[in-house]
Amino acid sequence: MLNGLRALDLTTEMGFFCGKVLAQFGVDVIKIEKPGGDTARRFGPFWHDEDDPEKSLYWFAYNESKRGITLDIETGEGQDILKKLILKSDFMIESFPVGYLDKLGLGYRELSKINPRLIMTAITPYGQTGPFKDYKATDLIAMAGGGIMSLTGRPGGLPCRLSPDHAYCLTGANAALATMIAYYYRTWSGEGQYIDTSLFECAVRENYNEVPVSWKFGRRNSGRNGTLMFRYNVFTRTIWPCKDGHVTWTLFAGTIGASENKNLTQWLEEEGLHEEIKDIDWDKFGFDGITQEKIDGIERPIFELFKRHTKKELEEESLRRGLRISAINDVKDLYENRQLYFRKYWKTIEHPELSEQIIYPGQLFISSEMNAEPRHRGPLIGEHNDQIYKDELGFNDSTLADLKNKGVI
Amino acid sequence: MDKKLPFHGVKVLEWTQAINGPWTGMYFANFGAEVIKIESTKFPEMGRTSSPYKDNIPGFDRSITFNIFNAGKKSFTLNLREDRGREIFFKLVKWSDIVLQNQRPGLMKKMSYGYEDLKKIKEDIILIEVSIMGQEGPMVGVGGWGSNSMAQSGQFYYYRFPEDEPSSPGFTAVPDVIGPIFAAMAGIAALDYKRRTGKGQHLDISQMEPLVHFLGPAILDYTVNGRVQPPVGSRDPHAAPHNAFRCKGDNKYCVIAVFTDEEWRCFCDVLGHPDWTNSAKFSTLEARKQHETELEEWVNKWTEQFSPQEVMTMLQKAGVPAGIVQNAQDIVDFDPQVKARNLLIKMHHPVVGDYLHTRWPFILSKTPADIQTGPLIGEHNEYVCTEILGMTEEEFVESIIHEIIT
Numbered sequence: 001m002l003n004g005l006r007a008l009d010l011t012t013e014m015g016f017f018c019g020k021v022l023a024q025f026g027v028d029v030i031k032i033e034k035p036g037g038d039t040a041r042r043f044g045p046f047w048h049d050e051d052d053p054e055k056s057l058y059w060f061a062y063n064e065s066k067r068g069i070t071l072d073i074e075t076g077e078g079q080d081i082l083k084k085l086i087l088k089s090d091f092m093i094e095s096f097p098v099g100y101l102d103k104l105g106l107g108y109r110e111l112s113k114i115n116p117r118l119i120m121t122a123i124t125p126y127g128q129t130g131p132f133k134d135y136k137a138t139d140l141i142a143m144a145g146g147g148i149m150s151l152t153g154r155p156g157g158l159p160c161r162l163s164p165d166h167a168y169c170l171t172g173a174n175a176a177l178a179t180m181i182a183y184y185y186r187t188w189s190g191e192g193q194y195i196d197t198s199l200f201e202c203a204v205r206e207n208y209n210e211v212p213v214s215w216k217f218g219r220r221n222s223g224r225n226g227t228l229m230f231r232y233n234v235f236t237r238t239i240w241p242c243k244d245g246h247v248t249w250t251l252f253a254g255t256i257g258a259s260e261n262k263n264l265t266q267w268l269e270e271e272g273l274h275e276e277i278k279d280i281d282w283d284k285f286g287f288d289g290i291t292q293e294k295i296d297g298i299e300r301p302i303f304e305l306f307k308r309h310t311k312k313e314l315e316e317e318s319l320r321r322g323l324r325i326s327a328i329n330d331v332k333d334l335y336e337n338r339q340l341y342f343r344k345y346w347k348t349i350e351h352p353e354l355s356e357q358i359i360y361p362g363q364l365f366i367s368s369e370m371n372a373e374p375r376h377r378g379p380l381i382g383e384h385n386d387q388i389y390k391d392e393l394g395f396n397d398s399t400l401a402d403l404k405n406k407g408v409i
Numbered sequence: 410m411d412k413k414l415p416f417h418g419v420k421v422l423e424w425t426q427a428i429n430g431p432w433t434g435m436y437f438a439n440f441g442a443e444v445i446k447i448e449s450t451k452f453p454e455m456g457r458t459s460s461p462y463k464d465n466i467p468g469f470d471r472s473i474t475f476n477i478f479n480a481g482k483k484s485f486t487l488n489l490r491e492d493r494g495r496e497i498f499f500k501l502v503k504w505s506d507i508v509l510q511n512q513r514p515g516l517m518k519k520m521s522y523g524y525e526d527l528k529k530i531k532e533d534i535i536l537i538e539v540s541i542m543g544q545e546g547p548m549v550g551v552g553g554w555g556s557n558s559m560a561q562s563g564q565f566y567y568y569r570f571p572e573d574e575p576s577s578p579g580f581t582a583v584p585d586v587i588g589p590i591f592a593a594m595a596g597i598a599a600l601d602y603k604r605r606t607g608k609g610q611h612l613d614i615s616q617m618e619p620l621v622h623f624l625g626p627a628i629l630d631y632t633v634n635g636r637v638q639p640p641v642g643s644r645d646p647h648a649a650p651h652n653a654f655r656c657k658g659d660n661k662y663c664v665i666a667v668f669t670d671e672e673w674r675c676f677c678d679v680l681g682h683p684d685w686t687n688s689a690k691f692s693t694l695e696a697r698k699q700h701e702t703e704l705e706e707w708v709n710k711w712t713e714q715f716s717p718q719e720v721m722t723m724l725q726k727a728g729v730p731a732g733i734v735q736n737a738q739d740i741v742d743f744d745p746q747v748k749a750r751n752l753l754i755k756m757h758h759p760v761v762g763d764y765l766h767t768r769w770p771f772i773l774s775k776t777p778a779d780i781q782t783g784p785l786i787g788e789h790n791e792y793v794c795t796e797i798l799g800m801t802e803e804e805f806v807e808s809i810i811h812e813i814i815t
Contacts, residue, residue, distance in 0.1 A: 001598050003605060020622075021591075025598055043647050045630040045638070057633060061625030108774075127772075130749035135725045140643060140651060141732035144664040145744075149643070149653070150736045151579040152568050159653045159662055159734045160576060161643045162583065163567040169623040171770075173590045178771035180597045181440055185415035185776050187604060194774040201752055201770035204740060208477060209580045212753055212765040215737030217461040217473055222737075223660070226576040238556050238577050239565065246575055248560040260551075319550045326553060326560040328575055331631040331638065334563050334621060339548040345618060359632040361621045365595050366543070368524070369610035370602060372595070 001026035001370045002183070007091035008032055008082070009066060010073070013040040013165070014138070014199060015095035015123040016062035017172020022179065023065035024364055024374055027091065030388065031068040032082075035407055037381040047354055054353070054380050062168075064349070064360060068379025069388050070409045077408045079104060084393055086115050091179055095123040098133045108194040118192040119182045121175050127198040137199050142167035146203025147210055153224045160224075171202040232287035234295050239328065240306045246328040247306060247314050251298060258282040263321045264302065271308070273301040335359075349377050385409060414441025414776050419600065422501050423447065423482075423509040424489070426454035427554070428582060429539050429616065430511030431478040432589035437507070437596070438481035439769065439778040445501065445793060446482045447489065448786055451815055457786060463761045469786040470760040476783035480756075480766060484784035485793045486815055489520065494813045498522070499530045500798055506603075507596055509537045513552050514544045524611040533609035535599045539592045541584070543615040555582025562620035563627075570642030587623075588616035649697035650676075650704055653734055654712040656720060662734035663717040665708065665724060670694070675727040680711055741765065758782045790814050 009019035023029040041053035125137030153160035227239035261282040268274035311327035318325035347362040364372040419442040438444040462471040488494035627638040653662040690700040717733035724731035794805040
């Protein structure tokens with residue numbers, strides 16, 4: 001994949017995902033933690049619930065495929081060491097507050113003088129400029145500001161954020177893409193540059209349907225509709241309870257809808273449930289001027305049908321009958337998912353210090369030439385100090401011991 | 410800005426629809442690539458027939474969302490099913506660095522436009538195929554759309570408070586935002602690979618695969634500890650208070666996230682250390698998690714007095730993460746950070762008129778994105794035929810008459 005490239009990763013949990021993605025693209029990503037390790041190593045879940053900074057599954061999940069060293073960049077020696085490392089690096093990813101690195105003499109202005117080819121990616125809550133630039137944001141704050149939270153949740157219930165740490169992963173992915181765009185520019189121009197991205201802006205961009213379209217052209221703010229969607233002035237159901245959980249299916253019109261709905265009617269007939277809808281001509285069916293009563297009449301037997309079956313049964317029948325029902329998978333369902341299995345998705349990663357292999361999510365995509373799989377587990381605290389400080393930078397044992405005593409590494 | 414953009418000289422040919430494919434192509438179009446989108450007036454893609462329309466009147470050039478997903482591209486209407494249309498398609502493949510598609514899985518292969526077919530035309534072509542679950546496999550079936558993708562990838566399961574059913578975030582198809590980010594990265598890596606090795610490749614990108622990585626910790630909790638991590642809604646296992654809280658006004662909420670002891674102290678400072686904050690029930694994170702429901706009742710009693718803006722300002726000034734649960738109007742009309750950062754840029758389209766477009770959420774210092782509006786349908790037919798394919802004007806007109814350019 002990307003060949004012979006190195007990234008220095010000085011992120012906290014809000015920026016982990018960027019380096020993880022780049023590592024999966026083949027970049028040698030070196031996580032730089034303060035001595036003692038990242039605070040996020042205290043986040044569970046833990047391996048066998050053992051609360052230990054080198055057993056955090058949260059930390060391992062989001063830092064997989066990186067190597068790791070310890071370094072305190074607030075010390076003079078630490079800053080010198082970082083500058084030495086910058087000379088040999090292509091990328092630097094960081095998620096410090098605005099101005100923090102500049103104050104230490106480690107901002108882009110300084111570092112690009114040392115290495116003009118450096119691409120520096122800065123991840124912050126709200127961006128490098130603006131009235132909120134010094135504000136703090138976590139995943140919750142970003143998803144709320146971005147607007148998708150106002151759309152998610154039970155009607156009349158609290159606004160709900162999306163998957164855990166969704167904004168961190170979303171921003172990390174955006175940051176990795178921006179880094180690669182800058183990298184591609186450098187391949188023919190020779191120049192590095194600075195990338196400014198934020199949790200808040202990524203969350204707003206994710207809210208593409210509402211902002212700006214829905215508000216500017218529909219003059220409305222969509223509310224929280226839970227399992228329903230408000231289309232053509234009626235509510236149609238999109239999330240349905242079934243015997244052992246939930247599935248998604250949505251009523252459509254048009255040619256695709258027609259063939260699907262005919263197949264569904266056939267199935268309802270086989271289960272003795274088609275009475276209310278057997279007379280509908282699906283080829284002519286459309287939503288123009290439709291009433292809620294009519295929709296409810298169509299959805300009632302379907303609701304009953306889905307409740308009778310499990311997620312697996314509904315998916316099997318869906319494939320067999322040409323329908324578009326999908327199980328709402330939990331992590332167990334994901335692990336057993338036939339499509340992921342077919343794609344040889346799950347990856348076994350060695351954790352020798354835990355005397356076991358752990359199964360991780362696998363390739364980011366399939367390529368006829370490139371390998372987009374996870375490489376190896378994330379690092380233990382300071383795991384690659386010797387490799388980087390001794391083997392590469394040529395420090396001897398006594399220098400290393402000295403630096404360690406002073407708390408620089 | 411006279412610096413050439415990153416993808417200057419890169420040529421992309423796309424046959425895409427709806428969001429997943431077009432959004433991928435936009436990254437290339439907005440950073441300097443020439444992107445030609447193949448379309449059809451006979452079989453218009455969904456983007457062309459989606460409301461809202463300008464003045465609520467349907468029309469291929471009147472859909473606003475088309476421009477949101479196809480900014481900066483050229484449009485070429487081509488009959489891909491006709492012999493001479495096929496010839497033209499293959500000529501364009503020869504012209505391209507990247508071919509991008511998100512048709513129903515298997516369709517292009519069936520039309521003899523699969524990777525092996527394209528490779529015969531151009532040995533080093535990069536073919537990017539994006540879909541919900543991959544081009545082949547036991548569950549590829551009849552395809553699906555946003556909600557199928559959110560369901561399959563494990564996202565929907567988490568979109569709820571524990572006592573509720575999963576909920577859909579309206580029409581927002583989250584995987585259609587995230588899939589393209591990875592597809593574009595794969596495309597860039599492929600371009601770089603070609604630069605180094607001279608080889609093209611076939612990329613099969615399933616939205617599901619990168620999305621499962623978003624649930625990394627929960628996945629490992631299952632594969633290691635056998636646990637299915639339940640949804641927590643707007644709460645968080647590592648913080649309290651951490652949730653949406655009621656504010657003054659109808660359906661107005663703020664969000665507050667207190668992770669550290671320091672932040673809890675600052676939070677209590679802002680509230681003026683009312684008696685309840687001194688209770689042992691709330692003195693540590695562990696204690697606050699144990700009594701979280703009661704904690705939230707107390708916090709709500711405080712937040713209810715203020716607007717979300719007031720809560721955000723008071724708490725942020727004290728170093729406590731807090732924000733507003735914004736709706737579209739809040740973001741577009743009121744948010745000061747959105748304005749200061751020019752997150753919404755003014756665009757102009759010949760038919761749609763003036764509209765706002767959310768720029769990419771990353772700013773490259775030397776080569777910022779250059780975002781142009783979307784094309785009218787078939788707007789670049791003459792350009793493609795005469796400039797790229799080398800047709801004469803007569804040949805171009807003939808192609809229209811014979812419905813090859815259609």
